[in-house]
Amino acid sequence: MRLPPAIVAKTEEVLREILRFTSPADVTLSRFFKDNPRFGGRERGVVAEAVYAVLRNKSFFTDFAGHGNTPSMRKLALLGLAETVGIDSIGGLTEDETDFLTRIKEVDRNLLPGPIRANLPQWLFDKLVAQFGEQEALELAAVLNTPAPLDLRVNSVKAERDDVIAQLAQAPIVAEPMPFAPLGLRVQKKPALQNLPLFKEGAIEVQDEGSQVLAQIVGARRGEMVVDFCAGAGGKTLALGALMRNTGRLYAFDVSEKRLTKLKPRMARSGLSNVHPVVIAHERDAKVKRLAGKIDRVLVDAPCSGLGTLRRNPDVKWRQQPGAVAEMQEKQASILDAASRLVKNGGRLVYATCSLLNEENDVIVEGFLANHADFELVPMSQVLAEQKIPLEMDDYLKLLPHKHQTDGFFAAVLQRKALAKPAKPAASEDSAGAAAAADGE
Numbered sequence: 001m002r003l004p005p006a007i008v009a010k011t012e013e014v015l016r017e018i019l020r021f022t023s024p025a026d027v028t029l030s031r032f033f034k035d036n037p038r039f040g041g042r043e044r045g046v047v048a049e050a051v052y053a054v055l056r057n058k059s060f061f062t063d064f065a066g067h068g069n070t071p072s073m074r075k076l077a078l079l080g081l082a083e084t085v086g087i088d089s090i091g092g093l094t095e096d097e098t099d100f101l102t103r104i105k106e107v108d109r110n111l112l113p114g115p116i117r118a119n120l121p122q123w124l125f126d127k128l129v130a131q132f133g134e135q136e137a138l139e140l141a142a143v144l145n146t147p148a149p150l151d152l153r154v155n156s157v158k159a160e161r162d163d164v165i166a167q168l169a170q171a172p173i174v175a176e177p178m179p180f181a182p183l184g185l186r187v188q189k190k191p192a193l194q195n196l197p198l199f200k201e202g203a204i205e206v207q208d209e210g211s212q213v214l215a216q217i218v219g220a221r222r223g224e225m226v227v228d229f230c231a232g233a234g235g236k237t238l239a240l241g242a243l244m245r246n247t248g249r250l251y252a253f254d255v256s257e258k259r260l261t262k263l264k265p266r267m268a269r270s271g272l273s274n275v276h277p278v279v280i281a282h283e284r285d286a287k288v289k290r291l292a293g294k295i296d297r298v299l300v301d302a303p304c305s306g307l308g309t310l311r312r313n314p315d316v317k318w319r320q321q322p323g324a325v326a327e328m329q330e331k332q333a334s335i336l337d338a339a340s341r342l343v344k345n346g347g348r349l350v351y352a353t354c355s356l357l358n359e360e361n362d363v364i365v366e367g368f369l370a371n372h373a374d375f376e377l378v379p380m381s382q383v384l385a386e387q388k389i390p391l392e393m394d395d396y397l398k399l400l401p402h403k404h405q406t407d408g409f410f411a412a413v414l415q416r417k418a419l420a421k422p423a424k425p426a427a428s429e430d431s432a433g434a435a436a437a438a439d440g441e
Contacts, residue, residue, distance in 0.1 A: 003085065005092030007043060010036065011050050012077040018051060018315065019076075025055060025315040041192075049147075050080035055314035056145040057083065059119045060112065064104055070097060079104060114138065119145050123322045124307070131358055136402075140356075143402040148311035151178070152185040152193075152204045153212050156242045157271050159203035161185065167198055180389055180404070181212035183242075202269030207235050210308075210354075210399045210406030214301070215239035217383050217397065217411060218350050220250075224296035227251045229339045231277070234263030236301060241272040252277045253288065283338035295342040297350070302332045304353035304360050308408020311401060325359060332364050340372060346418035349375065352397075352411040361410035362396065368414070378413040 014032045018025050029051065033044050054061060054076050065075040081090050082101045093101075109117050114134065115125040118141035128137040152175065154161045161183055168175045173191050178184030186209070193199045193206065215236045220226045220243045228237045231252035241250050252275055254260050260277045267275055280287050305325055306316045336351050343349050351368070353360050369375060380393040391397075391404075397411035 001089070002091040003046060003081070003089055007046060008074070008077055008081065008090065008092060010039075010043075011047050011081060012073050014047065015051055015054060015077055015080070016073055018055070019073075021315065021319045024313070024319075025051065026313070046081070046085060049084040050077065052080075052147070052314055053083040054080040055318070056310075057119050058318060059116045059121075060109065061104075063116055064107075070094075070100070075100070118142075120317055124317055124320075127322075127357060131356075140400060140402045144310040145314070146311060148208070148407065149405070150187040150190050150206065151181075151208050151212075152187060153181070153207040153239060154183040154185065155203050155205060155238070155270055156183055157246055158201065159198070164198060164203060168196075171196065178209045178212075180391055180406075181209045181216065182389075184209045184212050200269070202266075202271055205235065205238060205266070205270075207239065208312075208407045210404070210409040211235060212239060213389060213391070213397070213399065213406070214350075214352050214409055214411055215243065215299075216387050216389060217380070217413060218243075218297050218299050219348065219383070219387065220244050220297050221248075223248045225249050225251075225291075225294060226297045227253060227291070227295050227299070227339070227342055229253050229283075229298055229300045229335065229342075230302060231263065232256075232259050232301070234260070234266055234275075234277075236299065237263065237275060238266060238270050238272065240299070241270065241275050244274060246272050246274050248274055250275045251291070253280050254278075255280055255282065283335045288338065288342065292341045293344050295344060296347050298339050298342050298347070299350045299352065300336055300339045301352045301354075302335055302360075302364075304328055304332065304355040305357060306354055307356045308354040308399075308401075308410075311407065325357060328360060329364065332360060333367060336364060336368050337372075340368070340375065340414075340416075343416045345416055347416050348378070349414040349416070350411055351414065352409065354407055354409055356400070356408045356410075361398075361412075365396070365412040365414070374417055375414045376417055378415050380411070380413065383413050 014029065018028050029048055033039055061076055061079045065072040078097060078101060087098065087101045115122050118125050118138055120141055128140065132140060154164050161177065165175050174188040175185040178186055198204050218240060220240045222245050225248060226240055228240060231237045231254045234252055237252045244250060252260065252263060257279045260279055263277055278287055305320050305328060306313060310317055340349050351365055355361060369377060377395060379395050380397045384391050384393060399406045399409040401408055
C-alpha cells in the first residue's frame with residue numbers, strides 16, 4: 001500500500017525544523033505529532049523512522065540532495081522514506097524523483113570517503129579513528145547508523161524471566177533472553193508495550209542491555225545504603241532497587257526535578273518502596289554532604305556527550321560540538337569527586353558514561369585515582385566474575401555496539417580502601433560519629 005503524498009510533505013516539514021538542531025529530535029517529533037493529531041499510529045511511525053534515517057545518513061544523503069531541480073529538503077525527506085519503507089511505497093513521486101532514488105540506492109557506499117561513509121562529522125570521525133583505528137571506526141560507525149533493538153528488563157520483584165517470555169508469546173511478541181544481563185529480554189520488531197498488563201503492572205521496563213549490566217556491576221545488596229548520584233528518569237535506580245530486593249535505602253539524586261518527577265509513576269508500577277528521590281541544587285548540596293562516609297555503593301552515571309547512544313539518538317552527533325566534550329570533562333571530574341565523599345571505608349564507587357570517547361572515560365578515572373590515594377581500581381574482570389556476567393574485560397567495562405550489540409557504555413569500579421579501626425577510639429569521637437549518623441537519617 002502506497003503512502004499518500006501528504007506524508008512526504010509532513011516529513012519535509014518536520015525535517016526542516018529538526019535539522020536546525022535547536023532541540024533534541026525526539027522532543028521536536030513529539031511536539032509535531034501533538035500539533036498533528038489526525039496522524040494515525042502508522043503515519044507517525046513512518047515519519048519518525050524517515051526522520052531518523054535522514055539523521056543517521058545525513059552526510060551521505062546531503063552529498064546527493066543538493067543536485068537537480070527538486071528542493072533539497074524534499075529530496076532528504078524522500079531519501080529518508082525510501083530508506084524506511086522502500087521507493088515503491090512512496091506515493092506521488094515524479095519520474096525524475098523515482099530515477100533519483102533508484103540511483104542513490106545503487107551507490108556503493110564502501111567507495112565513499114571515510115566521514116561520508118561513516119555519516120559522522122569530521123571531528124568525531126577523526127577522534128574515533130585515533131582511538132580505534134580507521135577500520136574499526138568504520139565498523140563501529142556502520143552499527144551506530146542502524147536502529148537500536150528493543151530491550152526489556154524483567155522486574156525481579158514482580159516476575160520471573162521465563163514467565164514473562166511465556167506471557168509475551170501470548171501477545172504474540174517474541175522475546176529472547178540476553179547474553180549478558182540476567183534479567184534482560186530482546187524483543188523482535190518494536191511492538192507497542194504500554195498497553196500490556198505486564199507493562200502496566202510493572203513486571204517489565206524498557207532498558208538497554210548495557211544499562212542493565214551497568215546496574216548489575218554496582219553490586220548493590222540487600223539492606224545496604226546506595227546512591228544513584230545522577231538518577232535522571234530512574235531506569236538504573238529501579239534496577240538497583242530490585243537487585244536490593246526492595247530492602248535497604250536507595251537515594252536517587254538529580255539536579256532536575258522534572259526528571260525525578262518522571263521516576264515517580266515508574267516507581268509506583270515497580271512496587272519498590274526503598275527508593276527515595278532527592279532533588280539537589282548541585283553536586284555539593286548539603287543533602288549530599290550529610291551522607292558523607294555512610295554509603296555502601298554509589299553509582300555516578302555522569303552527564304556526557306551521549307555518543308554511545310547514537311543508534312537511539314542519531315541527532316546527537318550533529319548537535320554535539322567538540323568544545324562541549326572538554327566542558328563535560330570538568331563537570332565529570334567535579335561530580336565524581338563530590339560523589340566519592342559519600343563512600344564508606346570498603347565501599348564502592350562506580351563511574352559510568354554512555355560515551356565512546358576516552359577523554360570522558362579512562363582519562364577521568366585516571367585523573368581521579370591520581371588525586372585520591374584512598375581509592376583503588378577494582379579490575380572489571382573481577383567485578384564481572386563476582387556478578388557471573390559472561391563478558392571478557394580488563395580494568396574497565398567498555399561495551400561497544402558493533403561488538404556487544406548494546407549501546408556504548410563505559411564503567412570503572414573504584415573502592416575506598418578499608419582503614420583499620422583504632423583499638424580504643426576516643427569517647428568524643430564515638431559520640432560525634434553517632435550524632436552524624438543520626439543526622440543522616
